[in-house]
Amino acid sequence: MSTASPNARLVSLTVNGRPVARLAAPRTHLADFLREGELLTGAHLGCEQGVCGACTLLLDGEPVRGCLAYAVACEGRAVTTIEGLDQDEIAARLREAFTAEHALQCGFCTPGMLISARDVVERLPDADDARVRVEMSGNLCRCTGYVGIVKAIRRVLEDRKAR
């Protein structure tokens, strides 16, 4: 753990609604802080270069790259991980749609994909296929060819409109 670092600092934030205070070295990124310290391993590290999106988290409700945010820079903020979305209404619909449309294979990109998709559903109720593709372009998948993911997101958008 990076807590051994001599210049570690105490970081206090909220994780999935629960207060957390833990030492972190300045160089520790948020995804490592959550994975190694809190054992919240749902955020996956696909590149640590800010490109693939597998580590996407919600910071104060907005999607961020867990590998590009430093833990020490998140003092006082609210983090939501995939594990914190078990009871979330949009996430539940997306999970249902993802499995119905076979929108995941190995599942490694899936948590980040769901968090980005949830953001799209929340912000853009009228998004069409093309808009969904542009909005989701910060997340990479190597298995599915994206076909099922686009269908799943559109299915949730249509379902919510129909309600």
Place this chain on the structure above:
Amino acid sequence: MSLQGAAYKTQAAGGRIVFGVGARVRRKEDDRLLRGRGRFVADIALVGMRELAFVRSPVAHARILSFDIPEQVRGQVFTWQDLEQAGVRPIRAASGLPGFKVSEQPPLAADKVRFVGEPIAVTVADTRAEAEDLASQVVAEFDELPPNVDMLAAAAPGAPRVHEHWSDNIFLETRVGQSFEKDVAAAPVTVSRSIRTQRQCIVPLEGKGLVAHWDRQAEQLVLYTATQMPHIVRSGLSECLGLPLEAIRVIAPDVGGGFGWKGLLQPEEVIAAWLCVHLDCPLRWMEDRREHLVAAANAREHHYEITAYADADGRLLGIDADAWVDAGAYSIYPFSACLEAAQVGSILPGPYDFPHYRCRTFSVCTNKPPIVPFRGVARANVCFAMEQIIDAIARAVGREAWEVRLLNLVPPEKMPFDNITGKHFDSGDYPESLRRAVAGIDLASVRRRQLQGEPDGRLVGVGFATYCEQGAHGTAVYHGWGIPMVPGYEQVQARITADGGLELRAGIQSHGQGMETSFAQVAHEVLGIPLERIRLVHGDTGLTPYSTGTWGSRSMVMTGGAVATACRRLADRLRRIAAHLLQARLDDVTLSGGKLRSGQADITIAEIARTWYLAPQLLPADVDPGGLEVTAGYKPKSDHGTFSYATHAAVVAVDAEVGLVEILDYLVVEDAGTMVNPAIVEGQIFGGVAQGIGTALYECSPYDDAGQPLASTLMDYLLPGFTEVPAIRIEHMETPSPYTEFGVKGLGEGGVIAPSAVLCNAINDALKARGAIVTDQPITPARILAALHNAGAEPPP
């Protein structure tokens, strides 16, 4: 025709609600993955676990003169000297093919480094960041040697040798077929092409990674590793570490995609396995993306010189080809350095029937990372080359390319068909897949559109490619290659539990293919046990029968066949116990819907299971003492594997000003025999096509003249994303294999084979009006603009 496949179809058509073979059921593995509760190797934490980082060679080719390791960190840094003194052996993957030159790869470089990224030292610390700090303090002094960067130069006489005791840089030269110049001397049409494909990285979203520890109670080395072939990794570790197989347990947890990159014994696995015993503490290493892009740039770099002869209609008379594969610095375990080039020789003829063929191949050793079979292995390159040739012939004879394809495809009345290299095409209607693709892509409307021109000035083109894909490779061909792994029978253990559930144990490894679901569907088809009560245990050498693992589109055919075989044996044992309990004649007892019936009487599988486990006093005296647990092995009726096939078609728009390509439509017409789960089949095709689009247009690991890799982040190595992959369309044909359970055929690699050929042909169709042609991949804007710039007034050859 497979009666089994046909029978299944009848049942489905009868309106029965099916969860078995053919049903589009939802995947059992989805829920945990959708909740972030999968367990990938990076998610495993053991008490006292420390982390590894590697010092990697910054140069492509050099002698190591010395290491400078600061005194205070000596106990945390290890080099080959430490491993060699402890008896660790280099990785050695020979081929039995005559003339193969053997490379030895010390897991940490010994006296020489042979590619940028080759590990030369390992460091241990409490965290990865601290281990990397240590690695930055290790300094090695090198005497640099001239690197072999280009495979053709490396293959030329006088090139500096990667392995100095070799006579040249050729791992292996192979020759297939005979010279036939005199047979085709009068051929009306001759076309030649030089074709180059680029080096690629495989890039599963999860890199490689491992946790290694010594289990004191089991007295066993335990390696959790992101692999497609745990049993083969165990065999390789045993060879390198000198430990007997039973002292090693290899476990693949959830694995985040493989596509071939996780189908080898990695040097890092050997090092970590030795070091965790040496230090007596658990160790973890996770390949980061830079390590992957630099040290694992290892796939699909080929060069072809092809001449084709045809008659005036475009009927192929002969193919004469030389092919080079850049195999990198070492031969990998278990597939070796020669599998890819040898495969080129045997599969270049594709799905076509023609009389004369000759192919020489060279596996060239260079100062780059060792080559690993990437999904489709040589097929994506071979299809790219061969399908360009078909289009070139079509131009030469002035016909539509699809017509020339149709003229040369093996027709259905010749099935099963032994082609010119001895491949046994099992079944299907290749021309029909092409005809459906021509209709489905609406060729006529594309031609009209080309005549009208685009309002935005872009050039529209249409392309086709047809291929067949050997899956579930048999024993003879691998025995022939003489590499460290030969697939034989695939085994499955099946056990009915006391409460009527079913456990399946398979040595194969599922990492996205959905085998926890599809194998359950097969078992359900035979036994009728509900899917939710069927559990697959896989990827753990301690719990499963031996398997060569997941590669070569083999899992559904081989392990699926073993699941069916094991379940049928269980069904027989259930019937015998049921006959006794129902006081019926054995011949009168049938199994359906999870119940054994005789006349009006029936008994559930769960009741029989309770009897076996909890009320054995009720069992017949002659009951099989093997109980409700069997291990069954399976091979298809033919050792030649299965042949799925497809035609892909695409329409593109090329912007001649900036060289950008947009895919307007993409259609796949495929036949993988009986589909166990059509959703999973389609998912494999979609994903394969996406990777093929990457191969065609984007992905490339370039090297400079010094052998330095130039793409080390995902900003340089471009993967296709949401906006690059179109809404791919699929049409299914379903010709059951005559040789396999249910008539299934392997198709996992298929989607990736044709896209680069299709898109190249479509782009060339678009560029035709400007007299330009592209032959090399990736087909980048720069390549398209260069082709347009170089286009003369003469139409391309």
